[in-house]
Amino acid sequence: MSYEIRGKKMKNMQIINPATEEIITSLTEDNSSTLQTKLATLKKAQPQWANRTLNERISIIAQFSDLLEAEIEELAAVLTSEVGKPLQQSRNEINGARARIKWMLNNAEKYLSDEAMVDEPGLKEIIKYEPLGVVCNISAWNYPYLVGVNVFIPALLSGNAVLYKPSEYATLTGLQIEKLLKKAGVPDDIFQIAIGAKETGSALLEMDFNGYFFTGSYKTGKFIYEKVAAKMVPCQLELGGKDPLYIAEDVTDVASAAIGTADGAFYNNGQSCCSVERIYVHEKNYDNYLSAFVTEVKSWKTGQPTTDGVYIGALTRKEQILVLENQIKDALNKGAKLLTGGKAIAGKGYYFEPTVLTEVTNDMLVMQEESFGPIIGIMKVKDDTEALSMMKDTDYGLTASVYTADQAKAEKILAQLDAGSGYWNCCDRVSAALPWSGRKYSGIGATLSHQGLRAFTKPKGYHLRG
Numbered sequence: 036m037s038y039e040i041r042g043k044k045m046k047n048m049q050i051i052n053p054a055t056e057e058i059i060t061s062l063t064e065d066n067s068s069t070l071q072t073k074l075a076t077l078k079k080a081q082p083q084w085a086n087r088t089l090n091e092r093i094s095i096i097a098q099f100s101d102l103l104e105a106e107i108e109e110l111a112a113v114l115t116s117e118v119g120k121p122l123q124q125s126r127n128e129i130n131g132a133r134a135r136i137k138w139m140l141n142n143a144e145k146y147l148s149d150e151a152m153v154d155e156p157g158l159k160e161i162i163k164y165e166p167l168g169v170v171c172n173i174s175a176w177n178y179p180y181l182v183g184v185n186v187f188i189p190a191l192l193s194g195n196a197v198l199y200k201p202s203e204y205a206t207l208t209g210l211q212i213e214k215l216l217k218k219a220g221v222p223d224d225i226f227q228i229a230i231g232a233k234e235t236g237s238a239l240l241e242m243d244f245n246g247y248f249f250t251g252s253y254k255t256g257k258f259i260y261e262k263v264a265a266k267m268v269p270c271q272l273e274l275g276g277k278d279p280l281y282i283a284e285d286v287t288d289v290a291s292a293a294i295g296t297a298d299g300a301f302y303n304n305g306q307s308c309c310s311v312e313r314i315y316v317h318e319k320n321y322d323n324y325l326s327a328f329v330t331e332v333k334s335w336k337t338g339q340p341t342t343d344g345v346y347i348g349a350l351t352r353k354e355q356i357l358v359l360e361n362q363i364k365d366a367l368n369k370g371a372k373l374l375t376g377g378k379a380i381a382g383k384g385y386y387f388e389p390t391v392l393t394e395v396t397n398d399m400l401v402m403q404e405e406s407f408g409p410i411i412g413i414m415k416v417k418d419d420t421e422a423l424s425m426m427k428d429t430d431y432g433l434t435a436s437v438y439t440a441d442q443a444k445a446e447k448i449l450a451q452l453d454a455g456s457g458y459w460n461c462c463d464r465v466s467a468a469l470p471w472s473g474r475k476y477s478g479i480g481a482t483l484s485h486q487g488l489r490a491f492t493k494p495k496g497y498h499l500r501g
Contacts, residue, residue: 432474
């Protein structure tokens with residue numbers, strides 16, 4: 036549906052509950068004209084925000100974090116209604132975002148303040164970290180709080196203004212974020228939200244921002260990177276993954292490893308860029324691992340995400356059902372075996388059975404293309420060498436996991452994998468203290484850690500004689 040206001044075409048965007056397929060509400064999308072107005076507002080106000088002390092900005096963001104805690108039940112309910120994740124997982128996400136914010140607040144002064152490099156008689160050399168200016172944050176729907184705070188919190192702390200475009204599948208959460216930031220004290224003209232889908236995102240790429248920060252798919256990230264390259268401004272991309280995991284021969288508690296890694300593969304319905312997406316198991320542990328893994332998957336409760344005890348809620352995007360069906364069909368046609376799941380669940384809502392495939396090979400789509408859903412392929416390998424070869428066989432490079440009793444072995448394997456994060460005896464984990472970065476199709480640049488704080492700054496060197 037579209038209409039005109041003073042000759043300018045406006046479109047309405049429906050917000051649909053993926054668990055019920057009911058329309059929650061309808062929102063008016065931004066167009067090029069409204070976006071340009073918002074950008075102009077941000078550009079005019081940003082120098083005033085940058086001139087505030089870092090401690091002032093820290094205090095405001097701390098208040099935002101407090102508001103997340105105070106209003107968590109309402110925020111979780113809104114998030115669950117538009118993305119379909121279980122309520123407890125929505126609460127977990129908001130609490131996880133607060134933990135990341137806490138690390139940034141505790142370390143902002145250390146990493147954003149002037150840095151003295153040389154201090155000797157007659158000469159001082161100092162690095163100052165100046166804000167980029169106005170940054171464009173095109174965000175994702177799978178973890179809108181977590182991937183959001185990775186960007187807009189350090190951007191605001193370092194003195195930038197932000198135009199934030201939430202995914203069209205998480206716009207109501209984006210509006211909640213905007214409301215609480217401004218309630219905390221972020222000025223109206225320092226944080227603006229862009230509402231819309233693909234057309235809105237495309238319009239942002241034509242505009243004069245001082246940096247672009249995107250979280251989403253490789254295909255869209257590649258398009259953005261090519262589109263904004265001529266602007267000669269920073270462009271960071273947090274993209275997808277096809278994250279491998281290896282269960283080595285010397286793992287003693289195989290059942291516990293199976294339970295933990297099943298969660299790593301299926302938490303949030305597998306809709307995580309760092310979800311475990313390929314599992315390789317040493318032949319010695321294969322049968323025991325598979326038995327415990329399938330038992331765990333079959334124990335989960337699937338259903339309405341507002342029901343207590345539900346672990347598998349609705350998929351956020353209806354279109355993903357076809358992706359999963361195609362991967363399963365391809366695998367079965369090439370000789371895979373289906374141990375559990377395998378199809379969409381009939382009825383209202385975008386539900387899909389948790390699916391486990393065995394007898395898989397690396398030429399199957401399920402082992403090469405990002406699934407982003409509740410599906411996993413598990414392959415038996417004869418030794419560490421074969422496991423490493425299989426793990427390396429990917430265009431992606433986000434995370435990789437090794438379960439073994441031998442830390443040196445784990446580090447040796449991980450060192451040979453071109454991935455941004457390596458895990459020993461854990462998986463599907465993000466820490467605010469460590470850089471979150473991808474290699475190859477998984478992205479470029481880093482958020483989190485001190486590198487993520489400084490990603491939103493321009494370093495300037497001062498040579499001071501006197």
